[in-house]
Each structure stands twice: as C-alpha cells, then as structure tokens.
Amino acid sequence: MNEKVAKALCDAKVMKFGLFSLASGRKSPVYVDVRVLPSSPGPFAVAIEELSKKVKEMKIDVVAGAETAGIPIAAAIGLKAKLPMIYVRKRPKSYGTQSFIEGLLEKDQNVILIDDMITDGKSKMRFIDGIKETGAVCKDVLVILDREQGGTEGLSAEGVNLHSLITLKDLLEYMKEKELVDQDNYNITMNYLNNPEQWNK
Numbered sequence: 001m002n003e004k005v006a007k008a009l010c011d012a013k014v015m016k017f018g019l020f021s022l023a024s025g026r027k028s029p030v031y032v033d034v035r036v037l038p039s040s041p042g043p044f045a046v047a048i049e050e051l052s053k054k055v056k057e058m059k060i061d062v063v064a065g066a067e068t069a070g071i072p073i074a075a076a077i078g079l080k081a082k083l084p085m086i087y088v089r090k091r092p093k094s095y096g097t098q099s100f101i102e103g104l105l106e107k108d109q110n111v112i113l114i115d116d117m118i119t120d121g122k123s124k125m126r127f128i129d130g131i132k133e134t135g136a137v138c139k140d141v142l143v144i145l146d147r148e149q150g151g152t153e154g155l156s157a158e159g160v161n162l163h164s165l166i167t168l169k170d171l172l173e174y175m176k177e178k179e180l181v182d183q184d185n186y187n188i189t190m191n192y193l194n195n196p197e198q199w200n201k
Helices: 003-011 034-039 041-056 070-081 122-132 151-156 168-177 183-194 196-200
Strands: 015-021 027-032 062-066 085-088 110-118 137-146 161-167
Touching (some): 003 034, 003 137, 003 168, 015 183, 027 168, 027 183, 034 041, 041 070, 041 161, 070 085, 070 110, 122 137, 122 151, 137 151, 137 168
Parallel strands (some): 110 137, 137 161
Antiparallel strands (some): 015 027
C-alpha cells in the first residue's frame, strides 16, 4: 500500500459512506470523490508526485487527461514530468474540427491516458479509441484509485495496461488502521467490494 497516497486521499476527504447511485446504475455503500483532490493543494501535490514517478518510468511522449476529472491531473503531471499534455473528450465536439482531442498529438506518439479512478474500464476504452483515431498509440492507463471491479481485466482484454496508485480496499484498510472509518461502514463496504452483484440484490 502507498501510505502517502492513502493519507493524502483521507486528508482531502474523498471517501463518503452512505447509499449512492453509480454511473452504471448500480448502488454502492461508498462513494470515492477523487474529483475534490485538486481543491486540497497539499494532498494533490502528493498524488501528482507519485503519478509523475510512474509516468517517468515508462516511455511516454504525451499525457492525456480524460474529460473531465483527468484534465487537472494530467495538466499537473505534464508540468511535473515535463511532458506535453492533451485532453480527450467523451465525445467529439459538434463544431469546428469535430475532434475528440484538444491539443497537439502526432501519429505514432506514445500516449498514457490519465483519469482519477477506474471501475470496470468501459469508459476508458472510449477515450482510448479517440486517441487511436489520430494515429497515436495508447497502451497504458494511469489512475489514482482502482475500485478493483473489473478495470484491469477489461483493459487487458483490449491490450491496455492499467497502472494505479492505490486500490479501494487498500484505502479502506488504511482508514480502519487509523480509525478513520467505523466498524459498521468498514464491514458493509468490504462485503460490497467482495461481491458487488450480490450486495446490490
């Protein structure tokens, strides 16, 4: 576990417990709002430092932020790692160039897609397809948090590697260790993470 990242996410108060509707339509007893991270400069800087280390270990030409949560993260990584940054729209804009991409991207450049978190990975493939339309290459996705709900397997099936700083289970374990979550919420969330489909029934 990356304890520096776990502490940063807790300091930024990204974890919320209750009953939430996810984009997939399913229910969840936990909502991880990583989008609030840039509002806390100290914790955000910790995450960017760790993300930049991972990017520097790979042969990357361009960092690409996924609309919308990935944009500020990718911009900060680009500055830290001294790499060009672009962002990818969820769908092509309906005017002008009608492009998925905002920024300069050339054929065969190696791109890493940046986002805040991943669940099953389906939305990431739409962004990657937008990048590939330019002739660029995208075989890596980097997120801060992995919910471990099929993202690794979904991307791997498409020839894409997932990289993350922390998993949701690791973050939950850190919170339990530091007494930042009560036993009831811990148990409910772990039961959910171990079998989301059964929990939703």
